[in-house]
Amino acid sequence: MSFNIALSGVNAAQKDLDVTANNIANVNTVGFKESRAEFADVYANSIFANSRTQHGQGVQTVAVAQQFHQGTLMFTNNALDMAINGSGFFVMANETDTLDRTYTRAGAFKLNDQGYVVNSMGRYLQVFDANENGTPTVLALNATKPLRIPDKTGEPRATTAVNTGFNLPSNAGIMDPADFSPTDSRTYNASTAITIYDSLGEPHSLNMYFVKEADGQWQSFTYVDGNLVQQGGNDSAPIEFDASGNMTTPAAPATLTLDNITFANGAQPIANMEIRLGTVSQYASPFEVNELSQNGSTVGRLTKVDVDANGVVAATYSNGRTEKLGIVALATFPNEQGLIPDGDSQWRQSLLSGEGVGGQPNTGSYGRLNGAALEQSNTNLTSELVDLITAQRNFQANSRALEVNSTLQQTILQIR
Template structure:
């Protein structure tokens, strides 16, 4: 019986050494979980045991150190609960803690064994294989431009009209009869049928030059044949109101400030829309008035202008709501025909305070097409693609699996485990939810093998092996002694 006990001890110690050796060999394997051999004694119907047996090989699912890798497709499970859900080409499902992935020729994220990483599609809850995009992100036409400038309250108003004397075709000044209200016998103004004063020319004597007693020229009223002064209508300059400072984007004297910003049409073509701000004289309500002109190059938008007003506190009072809807018709022309570009300029927050013209932080929501540039992953498992135009796009979200009994999982190699009846069904969820661990991008989880502990365990297993071998040797000597008895 002692031979059997020793042999069982040798076998158990050998398997323990195998486990320790496997741990040491995988000390550099990403996501590896070290294993521990557990033993049990063997008894029959006797008070003396029959030796030892390996009852199970358990794995320690403690978390390994997280190391930054710099690889955009690497990811580490930062916590104890959770395994990546992988799918083989035949549809079989495996689970792993190794987060080293790369895109295959079709763009699907796979590990070194060719297993597909799975998760949820953008905004969905259906499990699918996660894929890195290869096509350009489509352009988006601008629908709104948020612009909150400060218009300088101390800017000098630019008048729109001035009054001047008319001139004729020869450039000579034009005059008109001077009028005054007609009076009745009581000296009151005569009114017409509309209640307006009846106007009549102001008459004045015609003056003519004569010589006085000393022979010097003097002006005296001209007399008619009856000796009465000759009268004629009095004349005054004929004045007119003409437009001045007519807006011209090429003439900086016709506007106070200007601002240009790029917007995008339905094909992603960029168009530089310029806004020209012109301070005008205050209106009848005492409010400050600014005219804004909209141009794309030399082409006016529709409407071509708008008016902003501000109260004495510098707060914009109109338009209300503070939005101007603009249209740029046929923005691409015949070379690159695109849909009419219709977008809002939103002035909410615009002020007129003392100081300089300030542009604030303008923002427009359109963009041109862009090529795929890279990928990042958030701690909640959301995979985000970035493009050369600065746009980001969600690719989907990782799914993690947890089990009621991790020890029931069956190791299948390749840093993976398979579900068994003992493990129970996987409990799936997004990282960070329902107790699941979070994700760290561009990082991997190192092996949790404690090299120092494994070396100590190896010494103990070696001594155990030697001791069991010694029991066999001793039993052999005892048996030899019995054989030599005469």
């Protein structure tokens, strides 16, 4: 019996050494969570035995429990690196079209050859679809999809509206609109320009010229690529002000509508483009433009990717557009220690862990997401070295117990 007791002690010490060695080996593994060997004594008794004189029968390993406390954050220069500060796991998938999910705290991500965000093992980071206000459309783990970052925005968008606001000088000289020529600055009082886009994404110059024909009365001429664009069948559109400098014509909502705009490159004509007049005034101050924008865009190339604390992944493109590509999905479990290790610092759901629940970072009990950061291993090297010495001493002590048992039995066998 004593042989078995000592042998169980040797096995337990070996298990403790194995767990400690694994923790030490992964001290620099991103997202690694240390483990702890847990033991219990072995005891057997019957109703006919004297429990006061019964001894134990050794030791057994009851669990190798993972410790999911927070690791130290290390900041990097990679925008796709992510670290969870708090509860939750990143949701991963082996394929783009599978519902099989694994979970990890290792946030070292990169792009593959198809633009998907993957980890070093090629598994795909899962995200929720995002609304315009940065909230998920659906909060469910089976509704997540792989995060893909396109290197361009897609199809160009033709300009259909220009937003502008300006002040026309009330003390400007009066001119005859019949003498207006866009090539002669002496025939108009003020002008401004903006770049618009056709259906092919090609840029064009839209110029607006203003001619004061009487006190409080102006005419607006619009040209695209040097060609006059009519407004309501006329060459120009009136803009009028009252004695306080407030615009009265056109009436609110103040809009100038351009007739059909055609292009020489074969792009689709733009019908009824709106010049939306915001804050337009006529004061005794110089001509000043306080607003000028348009809603078209050309094809843009990826310039930057950002991930905020709420997990919103936003891509910025060279044409000025910013697109929300998704929200990084996090998962929590009723019993984290019930997760089954899957290697590569990843885990799988089990009956002991309970059902995973998906959520958005930085909401409720879900941790905050840090972009351009990694969570380091939570292994405390000093503690592990002390544990290593303790396990070694336990192993030696149990080995000595085996040796003593062997000596005693040898002595008994030599009795004649």
